Amino acid sequence: MAAVNDMEKKLAEYKCDTNEAISLKLVRFPEDVEDDGITFHPEYSHQCFGDDEIAFGYKGLHIQLYYSAGNLTTLFNVKYSSKVTDKFDCVEPDDIEGKIRDIIPAGFCCNTDDFITLLEKESKFKPFGALLHTYSVHNEEAGEDITYQIHKADVSCPGFREYHERLQTFLMWFIETASFIDVDDEKWDYFLIFEKYNKDGETLFATVGYMTVYNYYVFPDKTRPRVSQMIILPPFQGEGHGAQLLETVHRYYMTDPKVMDITAEDPSENYVRLRDFVLVKFCQSLPSFSPANLVHGFSKEMVTESQEKLKINKKHARRVYEILRLRATDMSDADHARAYRLEIKKRLVGPYKKNQRELAKMTRCLRPEEMSNQINIINLQVQHEELEKSYQELLADYKRVIERLAQA
Structure with missing residues (x-):
């Protein structure tokens, strides 16, 4: 041994x-x-x-x-x-x-x-596809503004297929559940960020990150673009490129009358925070989301206006409303804070009530000891504690978005 x-x-x-x-x-x-x-x-x-x-x-x-x-x-x-x-x-x-x-x-x-x-x-490499957006980011170390471009490409662009095969290898190292996509499917859209830089007096381009979007069919004549993969390469992270990319992608699809709404496939927590920031930026200028309307609660007008103008679905519109409502609420006022908390918890409690209804159906065919075990699983005290925890986590997420909005 x-x-x-x-x-x-x-x-x-x-x-x-x-x-x-x-x-x-x-x-x-x-x-x-x-x-x-x-x-x-x-x-x-x-x-x-x-x-x-x-x-x-x-x-x-x-x-x-x-x-x-x-x-x-x-x-x-x-x-x-x-x-x-x-x-x-x-x-x-x-x-x-x-x-x-x-x-x-x-x-x-x-x-x-x-x-x-x-x-x-x-020096011969040039960005693929059509230029959608140009923006600058100030580089403190270099003491200058760096210019970036966002392009939309597809596999018909000469050399893009081979380039994409190399680009997508980064997914395996930075997205836990990543997989390669079928580039022969024409329903894929590709959005890429490039940095412009100089080398010996020439203008060159560096790859910063990209996003893939799949266009699902919605009966009878609409599409639902779904974000599949998104990555900003590590040397460029923390500079706001993700927000620039997502905002550009949303603006691209907003102008298409055939687009129903824009969604994401299995979004990570970081992506949800990024989406919150971008969608709140868009919605804060809509009349239905004005401070005067926010105090009256989530409305059909908010759902309709955000969907028609910004291609945002009801679930995401509700989340945007809650963030903007928090920003407009004086949380130091006990009554205002309580009203906000109760409204959020009313939505959060939905899944717990669903569990109770399902339990009621189950208990009809359970033996007494089995019923006792099931009741303990969803003990009311436990529910209250979990509900409060969910509320506090959500509040922290919303506050981060509001702080980022203030900085922007």
Whole structure:
């Protein structure tokens, strides 16, 4: 037994955290290849390396995945200080290269010199598709305003299919449940952000992030665009690009009379917060959401106006109303605060009441001891505590949106 434990300890030395081992870069200049300051790492690697996100068989494992900033030409290298087969027979290491090759498309470089040579072609790279929006962000470090462009593209754009294959690899590292899409389906729309920058007097473009939207059919003659995937690459996060992108996408679909409303597929908490901010920005200028109307509660006029003018569905309109109502409410006034709290909790309590109705149906066919167990599950005291917790969490989310609106 001692010998077995000793062997396990020795083999454990050949396990590496793949989130740390994988180094990603967006390379603009040849010197960037050796610049560790611009390296970033995945948040997830389980789709390649399993739920434990561990690679076995190597010491000092370093997986290089470097991309040219614009066209995303890829450099892929696997380096390590030693391999398990150097010391142990009949123990096979993980096929690192095979696992990564399943994610990245063919045509990548394995030689740094070849990759640097290809950087010279970046000047020929131009954003795909139609320009929808241009905006600037002040860069404190550079002491200047940086210009960004948002484009709408599709697979008919020459070179876009191959570019998208490289771009979507980032999803695997930064979205937990990501999957690749079928680009041959013409119902997909692609929205991309690019940064304009200068290199030796030339204007070049760097990839910042993108969003995919699928246009679902709604009987009899409408469509419902649904946001599927959205990512702002880590070097650009925290600069407001997500809000610029989502706002541009909404504005694009707002003008289409065939669009019913705009939704999202399995949105993350971060995406919901972003959507709250963008939709509140839009709705705060609508007459039905004026402070004078907010005090009278959520109305059919709010639903109709937000849907017709902004393509916002009823559920999202209600959430916008609650945020704007909070902003217009003096929460230091006990009566006003109580009125707001009761209105929000009235909506939140809906699922609990549904559980009670379902329980009433179940108890007709349950034995006494089974009925007692079910009643304990939805004990009223527990419900009140959970309801208060949900309310406080929602209040915190809403306050963050209001603070961001004030800063904007």
